[in-house]
Amino acid sequence: MILAILVILILLNFLLGFYNKKKNTLLFINFVFILIFMSGYAEGVDIFAYKYNYELFAEGKEMMFDDIGYVVLSKLCVNLNLTFWGFKFLATFLALLLLFSGIKRLHVNPHFVLACYMSYQMMMDTIQYRNFLGWCILFFSFPFLFENTRKGNVKYIIGVIISALFHSALLANLLFILIGKKSIIRFMRNTIIFVGVVLSVLTLLNNYRVPFIDIVINMFSLDYVGGYTNEAASGPHGVSYLLSIITVIAEITFFGYQFRIYKPDEKAKNLFNIDKLSVLFLPLCIMSFQFYRLIRNIKLLSLCGVDWCYQKNLRSSNHRRIVLAFCIVFLGFWIYSDFFRFVTLNNMRTLFDNNIYWSVKYKELGQWIR
Numbered sequence: 001m002i003l004a005i006l007v008i009l010i011l012l013n014f015l016l017g018f019y020n021k022k023k024n025t026l027l028f029i030n031f032v033f034i035l036i037f038m039s040g041y042a043e044g045v046d047i048f049a050y051k052y053n054y055e056l057f058a059e060g061k062e063m064m065f066d067d068i069g070y071v072v073l074s075k076l077c078v079n080l081n082l083t084f085w086g087f088k089f090l091a092t093f094l095a096l097l098l099l100f101s102g103i104k105r106l107h108v109n110p111h112f113v114l115a116c117y118m119s120y121q122m123m124m125d126t127i128q129y130r131n132f133l134g135w136c137i138l139f140f141s142f143p144f145l146f147e148n149t150r151k152g153n154v155k156y157i158i159g160v161i162i163s164a165l166f167h168s169a170l171l172a173n174l175l176f177i178l179i180g181k182k183s184i185i186r187f188m189r190n191t192i193i194f195v196g197v198v199l200s201v202l203t204l205l206n207n208y209r210v211p212f213i214d215i216v217i218n219m220f221s222l223d224y225v226g227g228y229t230n231e232a233a234s235g236p237h238g239v240s241y242l243l244s245i246i247t248v249i250a251e252i253t254f255f256g257y258q259f260r261i262y263k264p265d266e267k268a269k270n271l272f273n274i275d276k277l278s279v280l281f282l283p284l285c286i287m288s289f290q291f292y293r294l295i296r297n298i299k300l301l302s303l304c305g306v307d308w309c310y311q312k313n314l315r316s317s318n319h320r321r322i323v324l325a326f327c328i329v330f331l332g333f334w335i336y337s338d339f340f341r342f343v344t345l346n347n348m349r350t351l352f353d354n355n356i357y358w359s360v361k362y363k364e365l366g367q368w369i370r
Helices: 002-018 024-039 045-058 068-079 084-105 110-127 129-145 150-164 168-179 183-205 213-219 223-228 241-261 266-287 289-296 299-312 317-342 345-353 360-365
Strands: none
Touching: 002 024, 002 110, 024 084, 024 110, 045 068, 045 084, 045 129, 068 084, 068 129, 084 110, 084 129, 110 129, 110 299, 110 317, 110 345, 129 150, 129 168, 129 299, 150 168, 168 183, 168 266, 168 289, 183 266, 241 266, 241 289, 241 299, 241 317, 266 289, 266 299, 299 317, 317 345
């Protein structure tokens, strides 16, 4: 039933995106559905850890998480006498406000972007909850970066720092400050892209280890990063790094082709530069499956770029078909990789079967106030 509702919402949003229409009623329904779906999820190792730590905190004990933003938000909700489910509802509500606001400020068709989001990333964000909270803050901050002003850059940097208080991996998005137009910025950007390509090759040749990574970890006491590097991307998940590599190459090729047909505006150029800069993340993705979230976190931005290309091609049916074909293949590739190869379909089913708002066995858990 819930899966059927999700599929209907995705199709309706894609339909409105196809005709470049906007319906506030459907946007509200999207918001409510995502809020209930994400805040009510009640199974899985991650959610058990979040709930256990929140209850520890409510008893006056220390959390096992070191992310200051998450700890402060938890403390606030404990002081408000909220249960874990009340905390999760409030946190998800605030995060979605930032996400929807960010989509609006990017001036893209919200239905197209939300259809893509609900197709795969929503499920992964439900599982990786701290990353989701930080990512929504990050996504809200990107329009500041696209202003291409010093004031906008400062706001973006502040946004990245705040997002990293919920998940430290999001600090890597400071890299995108180099999307500007100045010649020195362009030189630095091209240098970083070159370094990313070279490091990717060296990592593949170095038994899937980024050269000198252990020295960097020890030098800056990045022990938590060291824990991520122990799971090679070529190990239990096969050659999972190909997901990130193929995605980045496909996006750069696609946008490069589109920009030869239509002159890109500043927003499109910024989105394209972010895709190019993400090449620097590829060595980490090759080294460990855990780092693929660095690429996944910016995919919704890439899909905003796809929407830009689609709107530019509204008068050309042939070019529009190319954009739609790319979008379908892109989403299909990520859905297959996430749901069938990495997380597995059985684990995905728990998202639909185990929710405090519609699963009978969790009815007693749906209390927000202690």
